[in-house]
Each structure stands twice: as structure tokens, then as C-alpha cells.
Amino acid sequence: MDDEDGYFSESIAAGYDRSAADMFRPEVVDPAVDLLAGLAGDGAALEFGVGTGRIALPLAARGVPVHGIELSRAMANRLRDKPGGDEVGVTIGDFATTRAPGEFTVTYLVFNTINNLTTQDAQVDCFRNAAAHLAPGGCFVVEVGVPQLRLLPPGQTAVPFTISPTRWAFDTYDVATQAMSSNYVTVVDGHAEHWSLPFRYVWPSELDLMARLAGLRLRDRWEGWSREPFTGESRGHVSVWEKPAGRQSGFSSESPHRS
Structure with missing residues (x-):
């Protein structure tokens, strides 16, 4: 990068x-x-x-x-x-x-x-x-x-927002620091590629x-x-x-x- x-x-x-x-x-x-x-x-x-x-x-x-x-x-x-x-x-x-x-x-x-x-x-x-x-x-x-912290049950830190045969995406939250990340997994020709982007929710x-x-x-x-x-x-x-x-x-x- x-x-x-x-x-x-x-x-x-x-x-x-x-x-x-x-x-x-x-x-x-x-x-x-x-x-x-x-x-x-x-x-x-x-x-x-x-x-x-x-x-x-x-x-x-x-x-x-x-x-x-x-x-x-x-x-x-x-x-x-x-x-x-x-x-x-x-x-x-x-x-x-x-x-x-x-x-x-x-x-x-x-x-x-x-x-x-x-x-x-x-x-x-x-x-x-x-x-x-x-x-x-x-x-x-x-x-x-x-x-979207209301979607988190106790002990869970991830919320999925896209699920398909070739693409999965989910957000993770740290409620103590307001740090979060969006994570993307894409399947291309049978191989998985991962990309993660950090955020701070507000x-x-x-x-x-x-x-x-x-x-x-x-x-x-x-x-x-x-x-x-x-x-x-x-x-x-x-x-x-x-x-x-x-x-x-x-x-x-x-x-x-x-x-």
C-alpha cells in the first residue's frame, strides 16, 4: 500500500x-x-x-x-x-x-x-x-x-451488512474506544481477497x-x-x-x- x-x-x-x-x-x-x-x-x-x-x-x-x-x-x-x-x-x-x-x-x-x-x-x-x-x-x-450498537448482543463485536455467494462484509465495534472497522471479503476465481478500513464512529x-x-x-x-x-x-x-x-x-x- x-x-x-x-x-x-x-x-x-x-x-x-x-x-x-x-x-x-x-x-x-x-x-x-x-x-x-x-x-x-x-x-x-x-x-x-x-x-x-x-x-x-x-x-x-x-x-x-x-x-x-x-x-x-x-x-x-x-x-x-x-x-x-x-x-x-x-x-x-x-x-x-x-x-x-x-x-x-x-x-x-x-x-x-x-x-x-x-x-x-x-x-x-x-x-x-x-x-x-x-x-x-x-x-x-x-x-x-x-x-448500530443496538444490534450487538452481549459479547458480540461484529455486525454483518452484506452476505452473498461472492462477497461478505461486516463492521466490528469497540464500544470502549469508539474504534470500528469495515471488513470486506470478496471471492474472485475461487480465491478470497480481504480489505479492512478503520473508522471512528461518532x-x-x-x-x-x-x-x-x-x-x-x-x-x-x-x-x-x-x-x-x-x-x-x-x-x-x-x-x-x-x-x-x-x-x-x-x-x-x-x-x-x-x-
Whole structure:
């Protein structure tokens, strides 16, 4: 694995769109793009973890200037090779701390990407970084699942979410540390291939506190991009935090951040 690309190396990037094909369906993408375009208004959008452009490309096609921050050069190269890829600027780096040029009316993280930051400090830094990129009145949007700990009986640490003759996938949880991992086993020509990705799960209330530390306030929370009500049974949420008008930066001189 190429350390520079983190867990999304060339071998993963090459098959990413195929492995996540369900997330590229119009009925999944269009509601997200509609909501983000509305929040962007006449301004620009910044995607943290832009990947291969699943959301960035159709958002740019709607006339919204889009920039992305992406750690994996392999994933960014896939974006650039797609039609319209040259319209989306990409800054290579860790989206928890990397600065992109310009000011934005919306920054966003989709498809559980906030969990790719595997420490609480990094997730707090991410909120501060989002706030620092936002114009006053701008919004930070996060799409992420609600931890499914209710599915764990005593003594069990794994929850399967895909079972087929050629593919098995399951999440593992450590309820003491909030560490988790998603694990994929794929059978190709009779041989099993395994890929594991570490995460840190995070609760909606914890995200709200991170937002407050960054000077943001909760504006909306829905179960999904179509703005269904968020309830105690929801397995995910789309949350929108707003930067108050007149606030110029998400950082203060005394705010701790990683180098």
C-alpha cells in the first residue's frame, strides 16, 4: 500500500466506483446534489474527501464551483480522468487540516467520510477546518451513519451488512474506544481477497459539540438527503451546521490544531 494514499491506494481506487456502484445511482446522488446546490447558492462548494467525484462532478455540472481536498492521489486521478474532472480543483492532503484556496458557502462530507478520521482530535480539527473555509452564514454538511450498537448482543463485536455467494462484509465495534472497522471479503476465481478500513464512529450529539467548538451551530438534521425526519430509529443522518454571519474564521489564536 502507498502510504501517501492512505487506505485508498491504486488497487482500491481502480475498482472503487464499481464496488460502490449502488451509491452512484441517480436516486442516491440527485437528492444530495439538490440539497448542496441549494446551500451553495451563488457561492462555491468544498468537499472534504472528494474521492472520484461521485458528488463533486454532478454538483459542478449544476453550475456550482467545486473544489475538493483528497488524501489519495490515486482517487484524485480517477476524478480528473472523468468527463468534467478538469472543472473540479483538487488539493492533496488530510482534510482535517489542509487548507484549500478560496472561501466557500458550503463545505461537506458524505458517505461516512468523517469516520475516516480515527481519533476524536482529528474529527474536532475537521470541524475547525470546515469553519475556517466558510464564509459567514455558510454551512458545513455531514452525512454519516448512526452507530448500530443496538444490534450487538452481549459479547458480540461484529455486525454483518452484506452476505452473498461472492462477497461478505461486516463492521466490528469497540464500544470502549469508539474504534470500528469495515471488513470486506470478496471471492474472485475461487480465491478470497480481504480489505479492512478503520473508522471512528461518532454520535450526533458528539458532532454537535465539535461544531460548537468550531463556532458553528446546528441548523438542520434529517434522516437523509430527501429531508426525512430524524428519529430514534434512523440509521443515519444528514446534519447542517451554520457559521454565524460576521464570524470570519473557525480558528482562534488559542485553538489547538495538528501540524
